[in-house]
Amino acid sequence: MKNLKLLKLKKNLILVAAIFFIGFIQSLIGFTHAQTLDFTLTVPANPFQDADVGAMAFADIDNDGDQDLIITGKGGPIKTTLYMNDGTGNFTAATGTPFVNVFDGSVGFADVNNDGFIDLLITGSTSAPSRTANLYINNGNGTFSIATTPITPSSAGDFAFADIDNDGDLDLIVTGLNANDVGFTTLYRNLGNANFAAVAPSPFEQVGLSSVAFIDVDNDGDRDVILAGENSSATKSTKLYLNNGNGVFTLDVTNSFTGIALGDIATADANNNGYMDILITGSSADGSITKLYSNNGNGTFSEISGTPFPGTSVGAVEFADFDNDGYQDVLLLGAGNFNGLSALAHIYKNEGNNTFTLAAEFIPTYLASAAIADIDGDNDLDFIIGGTHFSQPIRNPKLYTNNLNTPSTVYENTDAVLISYYPNPTKDVVFINTKSNMDKITVLNAFGQTVMTKKVNSENFEVNLSHFNTGFYFVKIENDRSHKTIKLYKN
DSSP states (O other): OOOOOOOGGGGTTTTHHHHHHHHHHHHHOOOOOOOOSSSEEEOSSSSOOOOOEEEEEEEEESSSSSSSEEEESSSOOOEEEEEOSSSOOOEEEOOOOOOOOSSSSSSEOOOSSSSSSSSEEEEOOOOOOOOEEEEEEEOOSEEEEEEOOOOBBBEEEEEEEEEEEEEEEEEEEEEEEEESSSSSEEEEEEEEEOOOEESSOOOOOOEEEEEEEEEESSSSOOOOOEEEEEOOTOEEEEEEEESSSOEEEOOOOOOOOBEEEEEEEEEEESSSSOEEEEEEEEEEETTTEEEEEESSSSSSSEOOTOOOOOOEEEEEEEETTTHHHSSOEOOOEEEEETTEEEEEEEEEEEEEEEEEEEEEEEEEEEEEEEEEEEESSSSSSSSEEEEEEEESSSSOOOOEEEOOOOOOOOOOSSSSSEEEEEOSSBSSHHHHEEEEEEEEEEEETTOOOOEEEEEEEEEEEEETTTTTTEEEEEEEOOOOOOOOEEEEEEO
């Protein structure tokens, strides 16, 4: 769930006019690096809303097997729009939605009431302006109803969902600027059925212009927290907090990370050694940075020197396997001051062993957000970028489809099995609910090879992909009367 932590740009974007001019010239002369990944800029028949200083996320909200899209932001009017996918990557704006129009916030999907349907949290500022945090419950048919929650209104921040106490429901951490323009970080426990309660006292630093992510740094089965932002003294920090297994967090004093604000955090097993690594980008005390920290396997991290990532801020960073080789590549975008450029949108191919090479360049973008999914069902990852671009239309999102054309196995489905599943993509466990008792599941990789079978004898069960390589998987769910196959992405 990636988003923006913006508005206080000051030093970062003083020369916006100069930035635009440089970017415009770049768009005219083209790119200078060889491209090793192939994407097509796809112009939809019905343009997306403007998404400058916004956020976006994909999810299958109506359980029809394809990835729908939520976008917030501005350019013209401040808007929040839900787009429904027809299964081939064509999107149509939904009508009659209850969403508040916001910018400078975050969006994220999660099944917070365990009913098998994906719900939605949106934070940000309205045109009033006032800060908001609204939870929308999925009614089960792809429509949403706004819920009453104690979640602190926020902008210029971030949030993340995870089960912090292993009780089977998703808890929440929120950070950003509150209604008084003061940075905060609040952890909320899910008490069941989407009833959230703030945890006090908070062990976390109170920060705005912030980023946050859950990550299991020590493979102990619980979710730790990596948090970055600017505190009330205008000091930038990046800190790790360790979970004791019951949702109680303490500050880690072993590791040291460069402090950032106006940035983003991505986590993944970048070198396939079984431990989660951390990639941060943003504005530090010494200027914009992008740094990779490799997990040593004992709860400590080492900064990887010599990476090709330029420093950026007011942008986004994401791990994703764009070429289906089992390694997490990096999508990086945002503003900076590097090699005569003032903004970028790059993909870096993961060559293994913490080595990355520039593989694709796109229209430079800042005040940026991004979302990644297989939008057209061809077993490779596509993505969309929002922000201020160096190509017309300046603030309209750019949708890029992946031309990898990975071979895939065609599976026959029956309509007899009614099924819901979440989350997808997943880092580890996918929860599956069916309306009839199922006997067995079979997991196959993207090439049709069986990698796991499991007897279930239940209507509700889970598939654990935590020890599988990144990529696409097919899960065949069956009993003696019917079967159905779903497609998952492990990141």
